[in-house]
Structure formats: structure tokens, C-alpha cells
Amino acid sequence: DIQMTQSPSSLSASVGDRVTITCRASQSISRFLNWYKQKPGKSPKLLIYGASSLQGGVPSRFSGSGSGTEFTLTISSLQPEDFATYYCQQSYSTPWAFGQGTKVEIK
């Protein structure tokens, strides 16, 4: 099974900051990597699929990059509504697996 590891587990940032979250896969997954955002008490929301394709309606300040085993999610200018937990997920082979999450908190 493919294991996904995110770093950092949490970070503190201010509105307007550039934020980068890293996700690593235990083996190559090409570009089969998705990113989700989850606010407390809410369902996860798909942000990015295929490592870098923005899901419809997602603000352009979100971007994804990477291939193989290393991927990044970047928020170019953090907004108040972006404080949440972010998860990566591999869609290369079942069992689909998520990273442990990165909590983005207000500094």
C-alpha cells in the first residue's frame, strides 16, 4: 500500500502570507495526487486534482505542483477563510490513502 506523509503537521501564518505544504508518497505516483481543504465540523472540499489542476470554483491563489513522490500545495496570499486543515490523497492505486493533514492556524 502507498503511504502519504505531509509536512509540516501544523503551521502558523498571517493573512497575506505565502504558505507551502509538502506531501510525500512512499513510491512514485506520477501526478495522481489530490488536495482537500477541511474546516472544523465540515466535509472536506476538493481543491486540486492531478497534482496541479484546480477544481472549479477554487480561487487561483491555490496551486499545486510536483510529480513522482514529492508534491506541494501553495497558497500565494493566505486569506481568513483559508485557515483550515489540508489533506493530500493519492489516486494512483487502491487503497486510496490520505496524508495525516496539515493544520494552518492564525499567527
Added chain:
Amino acid sequence: QVQLQESGPGLVKPSGTLSLTCAVSGGSITSSNWWSWVRQPPGKGLEWIGEIYHSGRTNYNPSLKSRVTMSVDKSNNQFSLKLSSVTAADRAVYYCTRDSAWINNYDGSGYFRAFDIWGQGTMVTVSS
């Protein structure tokens, strides 16, 4: 706009069977999508349980495979999850999701799949 709604008992006895249903509205369960269950223990991360296609084909997470059964009810446009022999470790919010696919234009190898629609989730507690 497709929407998903989970339903089922919020309390299950230890060693019992958890049973949940996900109603699909605004679209058909016979569309070209897989349908999954994902769970999240309180304060923890997401765990994929398994998926089902409208044909009845399933894929389960090996960590839960011996206890999981999924089914589709096309007449009622819904799909279901059964998890047997539950323990306290199965206490979680259970989400049903739609799995969509996009063409991989980068190298042409297959389709990119992702969970693009989620239900609101339902909390299941295991207690006597």
C-alpha cells in the same frame, strides 16, 4: 447539482454491525462514477473504507476488508455500507463521496480520480 446525504443509526453496540445509507440526489447513481465511504475519527485524519460502482463491483481497504460490505440500490438511487464486529475504534464521522475522473492530458496514462462531492457526514458512536 449532485448532493449526497448519509443516514443511519448514530449509536451501535460493540460487536454489532454499523449500517449506513447514502442517498444521491440531483444525479444518478448509474453515472460513470465510483461511490466511496471515508471515515474520520474525532480529531484525526481521513481513512478510505471502500468504493462501489453501480454494477456492484467493489474495492475495499485491506485494513477493513474482512468486515466491510457495500451495496448499491439503483431503484432508490442510493448506496450502503455495512461494517461488522464494530469496536470503539470504529467511532468516527462517516462520509459518503462521489469519485469523479478527468482525462490525464500530461502523459495519457489513465484518468485522474478524486472525491469531488461529499455528504455532510454522520457521527457513529460504538457503545453499549
